[in-house]
Amino acid sequence: MTVSYQLKINGQLMQADVAADTPLLWVLRDTLKLKGTKFGCGMAQCGACTVHLDGKPVRSCVTPISAVKERAITTIEGVADSELGQQLQQAWKILDVPQCGYCQAGQMMSALALLRQFPQPTDAQIASGMKGNLCRCATYHRIKQAIQQVAKRTDKEAS
Ligand code: FES
Numbered sequence: 001m002t003v004s005y006q007l008k009i010n011g012q013l014m015q016a017d018v019a020a021d022t023p024l025l026w027v028l029r030d031t032l033k034l035k036g037t038k039f040g041c042g043m044a045q046c047g048a049c050t051v052h053l054d055g056k057p058v059r060s061c062v063t064p065i066s067a068v069k070e071r072a073i074t075t076i077e078g079v080a081d082s083e084l085g086q087q088l089q090q091a092w093k094i095l096d097v098p099q100c101g102y103c104q105a106g107q108m109m110s111a112l113a114l115l116r117q118f119p120q121p122t123d124a125q126i127a128s129g130m131k132g133n134l135c136r137c138a139t140y141h142r143i144k145q146a147i148q149q150v151a152k153r154t155d156k157e158a159s
Pocket residue numbers: 038039040041042043044045046047048049050059060061062
């Protein structure tokens with residue numbers, strides 16, 4: 001049975017008429033044509049589909065649309081809406097982080113959530129915050145450098 005959902009995505013209200021058990025990933029990609037969020041494993045194992053619900057990273061491939069409720073959804077298309085997101089995009093660009101690029105939307109969503117929680121993360125916090133995001137091209141070192149670069153910049157701004 002199809003249900004009509006009112007969703008708050010990247011600050012905009014959007015409607016999706018879908019079955020209650022449809023994963024959020026497919027609502028974003030197929031129904032709403034927000035294709036930046038990627039499908040990798042479909043089993044919460046790779047992190048490619050990571051989006052935020054009220055600022056917290058979730059795996060949209062295993063999140064049924066009925067579980068979203070009133071929570072604000074942020075996808076990679078909304079990353080530039082915050083200053084921190086813009087800094088992250090810039091660091092990704094300067095350090096030329098992506099290789100094939102497939103995992104990078106999910107990587108950035110996890111990195112953004114990590115930096116919100118820990119503005120100056122330790123190595124252990126970076127490792128723990130990013131461990132659920134796999135990269136077949138092994139860009140892990142550059143991802144870590146980009147996170148550290150943003151942390152350094154925000155540290156300077158605060159001082
Ligand atoms: S596609 Fe969702 S975690 Fe892999």
